[in-house]
Amino acid sequence: NAGVTQTPKFRILKIGQSMTLQCTQDMNHNYMYWYRQDPGMGLKLIYYSVGAGITDKGEVPNGYNVSRSTTEDFPLRLELAAPSQTSVYFCASSHGGAYTDTQYFGPGTRLTVL
Amino acid sequence: RKEVEQDPGPFNVPEGATVAFNCTYSNSASQSFFWYRQDCRKEPKLLMSVYSSGNEDGRFTAQLNRASQYISLLIRDSKLSDSATYLCVPPPRGGYNKLIFGAGTRLAVHP
Numbered sequence: 001n002a003g004v005t006q007t008p009k010f011r012i013l014k015i016g017q018s019m020t021l022q023c024t025q026d027m028n029h030n031y032m033y034w035y036r037q038d039p040g041m042g043l044k045l046i047y048y049s050v051g052a053g054i055t056d057k058g059e060v061p062n063g064y065n066v067s068r069s070t071t072e073d074f075p076l077r078l079e080l081a082a083p084s085q086t087s088v089y090f091c092a093s094s095h096g097g098a099y100t101d102t103q104y105f106g107p108g109t110r111l112t113v114l
Numbered sequence: 115r116k117e118v119e120q121d122p123g124p125f126n127v128p129e130g131a132t133v134a135f136n137c138t139y140s141n142s143a144s145q146s147f148f149w150y151r152q153d154c155r156k157e158p159k160l161l162m163s164v165y166s167s168g169n170e171d172g173r174f175t176a177q178l179n180r181a182s183q184y185i186s187l188l189i190r191d192s193k194l195s196d197s198a199t200y201l202c203v204p205p206p207r208g209g210y211n212k213l214i215f216g217a218g219t220r221l222a223v224h225p
Contacts, residue, residue, distance in 0.1 A: 031211055042201070043158070043215035050210050058212070090157055094211050101211045102148075105157035 001026050004106035006091050012112045013081040021076040021109050023091030030096035032074040033103065034058075034066065036087040043090060049074055050096060081113045116216070117141060118202050123220040131192045135219045137185045137202030147185045148203040149176055152218065158201060161187075192223045 007022045025032065030051050035043040035058075045058030049068040063085060065077040074093075078085060088110050092103040118139045127133045139147070146165045150158040162169050164176035164185060175188040185202055201218035 033212075035215070040217060042217045045212060048210060048212065056210075088155075096211060101206075102160045103158075103211065103213060105159065108157055 003027065004091055004093055004104055006089075006106035006109050008109060009107070010110045012114060013078075014114060015081060015083065017081050018077070018079050019081070019111075021078070021089055021091075021111075023074045023076065023106060024072050025074075025091075025093040025104070025106075026072065027093060027095075027104065028071060029093035029104075030071070031094045031101075032068065033092040033094075034064070034074070034076045035090045035092065036060065036085075037090060037108075038087050046076065046089075078111075083113050085111065086113045087111060117204050117214055118216055120202050120216060120219045122217055124222050125219065126222045126224060127192055129192055129194060129223055129225055131223075132188065132190045133192055133221065134186055134188045135200055135202075135221075137187075137219075139183050139185065139202075139204055141204065142180075142183060144204055145178075145180070146205050147176075147178060148205075148213070149174075149185075149187050150201040150203055150215070150218075152199045152201060154198070158215065161200070189221075192221075194223050194225065197221055197223045 004025045033048045034046040047066040049055045091106040094101045094103045120137045149161040151161045152158040168177045173190045177186045199218040
């Protein structure tokens with residue numbers, strides 16, 4: 001199993017550009033999550049999904065959109081990039097349903113907006 | 115008040131040392147926690163879960179003290195490879211396994 005994979009690994013965007021961060025998991029997990037992590041800070045939840053076709057906002061959803069058309073994929077869309085979105089983005093997945101469910105993370109995408 | 119509070123460190127220790135981190139929490143109803151480890155510029159990975167009975171895995175021991183509302187992580191015989199940030203994560207609230215990840219405690223093990 002590859003686990004959780006993310007592409008691209010690095011990206012530089014200009015202000016106002018758009019892009020999609022890809023996330024795929026091959027563990028047949030129901031739950032998927034997008035986090036961002038700024039330097040020296042903890043992870044903040046952007047969006048999450050509990051199954052195909054079901055998504056909901058996390059703590060910091062503004063400026064982002066998601067979709068979940070399949071169990072495996074959970075792309076994150078940035079529509080009008082701003083310098084405040086410079087961060088490392090982690091996708092995670094978990095089986096779901098258990099109180100002590102482990103989250104598995106992808107390697108992250110490092111995004112710089114100039 | 116934050117749900118969990120950790121000393122950000124860094125804890126600088128020599129190889130072979132024993133080091134302990136504490137994490138205090140505010141929700142007295144919490145019965146389990148997670149310790150995640152995050153290497154520099156890498157993703158977090160689950161180190162261990164900890165319940166009121168504690169947990170031990172090799173050189174790592176975690177304890178949950180519900181009376182005093184703190185969780186501890188003890189690392190014995192520190193290795194260079196233990197250098198990382200250790201995140202104390204409370205159990206999910208509000209369903210959907212949504213976890214709260216703070217900035218953690220940074221450990222630097224030196225030769």
